Amino acid sequence: MSELLTEGFSLLIMGMGTVFVFLTVLVIGTTLMSRIINRFFGQPEPEPRGKRRLAATEDLSELAAVAAAVKAVHGH
């Protein structure tokens, strides 16, 4: 077996080893994190949808109020 091939195999073992060890650590870390968060902050409720649109309408209503005020002062 050539030297190149031997090096290829050592790269294979080291690489797959590292990938598995790292992702195993990540699985453990993720599981722990989720447990801790769910214990201290309770189970999550489904995220409210359309939050962004709500914010946008708020902004617009504020803008409208300002516009109305400006008109009330300068309109006549």
Add this chain to the structure above:
Amino acid sequence: MDKLTVLLGQSGLANLGIGQLTMIIIGLVLLYLAINKRFEPLLLLPIGFGAILVNIPGAGMYAEPIYAADGHLEAAGGLLYYVYSIGIESGVFPLLIFMGVGAMTDFGPMLANPKTLFLGAAAQFGIFGTIIGAVWMSSMGWMDFSLADAAAIGIIGGADGPTSIFVASQLAPDLLGAIAVAAYSYMALVPLIQPPIMRALTTKAERKITMTQLRVVSKREKIIFPLMVLVLVAMFLPSAAPLLGMFCFGNLMKESGVVERLSDTAQNALMNIVTIFLGLAVGSKLSADAFLNVETLGILVLGLAAFCVGTATGVLMAKLMNLMSKTPINPLIGSAGVSAVPMAARVSNKVGLENNNQNFLLMHAMGPNVAGVIGSAVAAGVLLSYLG
């Protein structure tokens, strides 16, 4: 009359070599694949056009700038030269793309079922198996690949364009053009490559397995996850930090919800700008002397093998996990571990629906799919630290 001869002597036709002509035709084929066959058009169209531009004789699109002895600029370089050296040689473009991908990624399905990370790990066997294939080819005397070349070819199996380009630009810049073309072409072919392998390795009963519904993942978990990945990368594998760091940065911008403008720019405007230049720069590496050789053929064969092996090991790992796990796991989601987001997950979903038309695997397959992105970035980190 002399002037006319000079002009004719400088014309493209007079200077066109057979190699350049062949490369221009290859560029046209890439354009055809992008426009008519819709093969990853966002990348293959700029790559194909870049290949044509760089092979126009006398245009000097890839000419290096010439400096006089006193340091002042005598002749400016070509556009593609600058784009390549600023964006790809430095590794900047793939990293910016990775930031955008991070900003588009939802880790929810993976956080709901963290075990699917193992599928993303198993599918990376395609990368390392292909490295063995490449060094075996050179030890047989068929090709001339160094270990660094082999690693850059293997990363095609990560099924992740920016990761492939990042690794190839560091380890084997000469092969970059062929590697990028192979990576993006096979990614477009995932719906053709994967299903036969998935069917061959699973039984009908296994393909019909329905999975339990995923739990809801809280905002807090989604915000903390990228930070946790970053800390783990910093501690254990700093060589993967450029890729995963930018990825986590993009993801945090998205999930934090407080910088929507930045996240929007990262995943749309900036991503599009970078994609244009990345494609052109990759195309500029498609010059005749770098592309028209037997090594390119080897890269195309090995790249396909990388996708097949990665798909197979992902499915086999999912079968194993199904045997050991309390909750059922459909082996079809294993193939999504190769990354190729979101195409591979859609393929899992489609093959699942063929066997049970009520069985929607898409969300379940998104877990291994994004895990595959992390897995291939980790594999890239290993390759860079081993060979860099």
